[in-house]
Amino acid sequence: VHSYTKYNNWDNVQSWINSVSSSNSDLISKQVIGNTYEGRPMTVLKLGKKYSFTKPAIFMDCGIHAREWISPAFCQWFVKEALSTYGSDSQMTSLLNQMDVFVLPVFNIDGYDYTHKRSRMWRKTRSRTSGSNCIGADPNRNFNAGWCTTGASSNPCSDTFCGYRPESEIEVKNVADFIRRNKSVLKAYLTIHSYSQLLLFPYSYTFQLAADHSELLKVAEGASAALRSLYGTRYTSGPGATTIYPAAGGSDDWAYDLGVKYSYTFELRDTGRYGFLLPESQIKPTCEETMLAVKYIAAYVQKNL
Ligand code: 0X9
Numbered sequence: 001v002h003s004y005t006k007y008n009n010w011d012n013v014q015s016w017i018n019s020v021s022s023s024n025s026d027l028i029s030k031q032v033i034g035n036t037y038e039g040r041p042m043t044v045l046k047l048g049k050k051y052s053f054t055k056p057a058i059f060m061d062c063g064i065h066a067r068e069w070i071s072p073a074f075c076q077w078f079v080k081e082a083l084s085t086y087g088s089d090s091q092m093t094s095l096l097n098q099m100d101v102f103v104l105p106v107f108n109i110d111g112y113d114y115t116h117k118r119s120r121m122w123r124k125t126r127s128r129t130s131g132s133n134c135i136g137a138d139p140n141r142n143f144n145a146g147w148c149t150t151g152a153s154s155n156p157c158s159d160t161f162c163g164y165r166p167e168s169e170i171e172v173k174n175v176a177d178f179i180r181r182n183k184s185v186l187k188a189y190l191t192i193h194s195y196s197q198l199l200l201f202p203y204s205y206t207f208q209l210a211a212d213h214s215e216l217l218k219v220a221e222g223a224s225a226a227l228r229s230l231y232g233t234r235y236t237s238g239p240g241a242t243t244i245y246p247a248a249g250g251s252d253d254w255a256y257d258l259g260v261k262y263s264y265t266f267e268l269r270d271t272g273r274y275g276f277l278l279p280e281s282q283i284k285p286t287c288e289e290t291m292l293a294v295k296y297i298a299a300y301v302q303k304n305l
Pocket residue numbers: 065068140193194195200204205240244246247248249250251252253265267
């Protein structure tokens with residue numbers, strides 16, 4: 001059974017996707033953007049008041065990496081909060097009136113399912129190719145942004161295997177196609193990972209600063225301050241290459257180079273005590289504080305449309 005304060009397995013997330021979208025049809029709709037390698041449907045939830053015209057939008061994904069369980073928990077929390085605070089929270093109401101928010105609750109569904117059923121620390125997709133017995137590629141090394149040039153491995157057995165070519169992973173191709181199709185309306189790209197308490201922005205494939213570096217940094221620092229205001233959780237913000245490590249093929253760099261200016265990677269709690277095994281008791285506080293950061297970014301984007 002589904003719970004916002006538990007780490008739901010894929011079957012429970014899937015039934016939640018169906019029930020949440022059918023019971024709030026005035027504010028939410030769903031769209032399958034393709035299937036995973038193992039054939040599971042990838043569903044994007046579109047949140048926002050419905051109008052006859054096209055609205056500017058934000059795209060957010062969770063669960064690129066299978067073992068980062070707090071990430072899908074946050075996407076589910078975000079959907080719940082959006083639906084339950086629309087009409088009472090003035091910022092959420094204004095956001096969903098003016099913009100749409102596309103949420104992909106679990107990007108790497110096959111990997112996520114595998115961490116529940118077989119191996120808790122799995123990171124990659126579950127694709128197979130002739131030529132190696134090793135399974136999967138790192139979806140966050142498989143985007144076409146300086147692909148496989150730094151911080152990625154060409155060894156199929158590595159946890160950071162970049163894949164056989166950019167977008168070789170069907171999950172990456174499905175998301176990239178969706179973002180390309182909606183490029184003209186997308187104003188922000190948010191991708192949720194764990195752990196380390198960082199708010200990262202481009203670039204990670206190069207040490208060069210992004211053209212919008214100072215604005216991206218200013219917004220990240222505002223978002224981190226908003227997050228910290230709730231429980232004192234400290235985040236560090238900066239470009240990926242210098243703040244975490246250089247690593248090419250990431251979704252944030254790819255979205256940014258496509259033209260989605262406000263492109264951010266969140267690394268949620270904690271800083272290593274529990275790491276990927278963050279206790280369920282921390283789901284609620286982590287999600288509540290992260291809401292403040294996401295809403296800060298959304299408000300900034302909305303103000304600067
Ligand atoms: O290495 C990653 O993909 C991310 N860290 S994680 O521990 N969740 O695996 C950081 C991604 C930063 N952005 C890029 N490298 N493009």
